[in-house]
Amino acid sequence: MAPAASTKTTVQIIQPVSTRRRVIMGITFLVFAAITLLVFLPNTASDLTTSFGLTPGGLKRGAVDNWVVNSQLTLILISIVTVLLGIYQLVRGFGKRTNAILGLVALMFVFAFLTYAAKGKSVNIGGLISSSLSLAVPIILGAYSGILCERSGIINIGIEGMMLMGALVGALVGSVTKSPWVGLLGSIVSGMLLALVLAWLSIKYKINQIITGTVINIFGTGMTSFISAKFMQTNEALNNTPMFTRVPIPLLADIPFIGPILFNNNLFIYGTILVAIVLQVALFSTRWGLRLRAVGEHPKAADTLGINVIKTRYMGTLLGGMVAGFAGGYFTLGSVGRFDEMMSAGKGFIGLAAMIFGNWNPIGAFGAGMLFGFADAFGSKLSxxxxxxxxxxxxxxxxxxxxxxxxxxxxxGHAPAAEGTPYEKE
Amino acid sequence: MSEEPSKKQDLGKAALEEMKPPKEKKAGKRRPFGRALVIPLLAVFSGLVLGAILIVLTDMDVYAAFGQSFGAGIKAAFDSVVVAYGALLRSAFGDPARIVAALQGGDALEIRRAFNPFLESLVVSTPYIFAGLAVAVGFRSGLFNIGVEGQLFIGAAAATFVGYAVKGLPAIIHLPLALLAGAAGGALWGFIPGLLKAKTGAHEVINTIMLNWIAFRLTDWLLAGPMQRPTSGGMPITPEVEASAMLPQFFGAPIRFHLGFFIALLVAWLMWFLLFKTTWGFNLRTVGANPNAAKYGGMDIVRSTVIAMSLSGALAGLAGANQVLGVTHSMAMGLSSGYGYDSIALALLGNSSPLGVVLASLLFGFLRNGATQMMVATKIPIDIISIIQAFIIVFIAAPALIRAIFRIKAEKADETVFVRGWGG
Known part of the structure; x- marks a missing residue:
């Protein structure tokens, strides 16, 4: 899942490839091949095998046997393919597909590294992808939040603050009502309220949007830490959050390899995938999306055509806040089960990064988020x-x-042209 | 807005206008000092009032008192605020009664203890001055440095390393060396986004945010790996810096007041001089105020951007170095209590002028130090300060809001645009 999505991202970002970039990429491929050949291969004995687990730990449905490969042979194969790709890239170039091939090469390199690092042992790829996905959820949702706001022309660097607020309110409301659904509603509404502040200050008072976003972050961090320290740490009953449980989707969850990873999760992971599709379609194939983008690119033109710029910006920002609140709810209602201060740990900012890397496109952001989640999961696997x-x-x-x-x-990438500038009707 | 078109039509004229010595240009517009203070003071006041409301709203005793009778409720609410802000003031400035008693008693230790709150507030203010100046320099040159936090960490790490790894130097060399290392570390972390902005147009806000997190991970690794104290037993903390690298403290324990405060004041004066009394500073400010005019006037925007970000980073690095060499004497992850973000508030509150930043830093320093003790006395979490700060930033950034609340007549709009969108 991860590789497919991330290559798609890169396809969308690329521009026509210059000669310089072609050569740089070719050399990059060869460097990957060289590391595989010169570092991994000599240190791998010919009789060792690497065993890849394909099902995340603890799941029975859709489980498949481990996939065992000969370590040395795999490394040789991968380096041959990489060298060929590198030579072709240097001589002819893959043109528009360069970044897709880069994704493929990087993926093969990761695979080669895993084969090497786990020679004679086993490594659970299924678990790796599955934990990438759960680490990616808040990043991807954060990126969606950014996309919704920025496509309408409002810069939102307050995603982190909105997430924290969503997490806290979700935990608090969920604990009091003992219902994850009501908690989630609280998360979404709290994210929306902070977005309302962002929109109001940016649109009505024309405050610099970066400052407004910073205020949201400071306020979000301060307020959640305040409430947590004042009430939730002294009264554990207020911080005993009910969680959304795993809901396997019938039939789909039984598909080998993909089923356990994708279709045996909780609401948040389905929600993230669903929002990706809905948002992509809504932004690029509906009148609503066209209008939202028009307001973000050229508000004056949009206004001339009768689109209400102010209203559209409020709508985009509020929707963005709701998504950020939903993402915050994931921490308490979908992942941990209680609120801890600063628990979002910068995911909102990585979401911002994913939004840029994904070129302000939902599918692109999904790929970028998966890539970042994978980097995170891979890092812990490495240790x-x-x-x-x-x-x-x-x-x-x-x-x-x-x-x-x-x-x-x-x-x-190309940011919406009019973001960050307040709209003034003349 | 109405001036825009004509300015664009005649860039040359605009450039010439910008070239004129600032005195002539501003002579007619100069506001009396008191006027300039109205908005900041009201912003701080409003922030404190909202903070008080939050204290009352989250005080369970107040609700209980309202349950008895309305009068009792009002009294409880009033008491709650007085007790909280009273504790805040006492622990920020010192308890007058205690100071008098200590002076009469004549016990040296007790006198030091009595004066400690006030001096401790100055200690807390010191990193704020450096960090606030860092953001202010950025603002003045049209750059938004959100990366103070990261630059501070890198600066602190560099200063710490020089502080403990270099041995046997006299303090007169070692201390400046360690401070310089801190400034250099921060400068490097500011140089990167500056260069990227100048050469590729990549927006400094995103790059500094990214560099913040890279700095956190990097120090995380440094503290748990190469720079870890051998005897720490797995704790991520560095060895203590040599005594020769410590900023000297003026009084005996428990007073931590150290030379850093005066260095901060000196640096603030230096920044004022650089920005407002040298051609170099004039160039920097012109690039910040009107890049087109600056370009037309033949100023090197690339150089100015890189230098401004590096300088800003260096100041942030000094904030980190100051904390390590003056207060903690070794580095751990809890080094900063969010100076990076607070510094944005400071620069805004101080209108990006060095004197303003110093005053704003003193205010925040006293507030935060006071709040630390308020938390002990009244169980009100220290995070209330962050909330009050958020309110203050909003009010400063939206003077219209303050004017609406206090019904002040609007002056001619001269709000600065600090940053443009990602593309700009």
């Missing part, structure tokens, strides 16, 4: 496997990738 790469460096990857994308080294 278990006893790798030399510290998990902290893996955790840095999303940020570094985003900076590279932003600098235009992989392919430049």
């Amino acid at each position: 278990i496997l006893g790798s030399v790469v510290p998990p902290q460096f893996m955790a840095m990857l999303p940020y570094i990738i985003t900076m590279i994308v932003l600098a235009g080294l992989i392919g430049k």
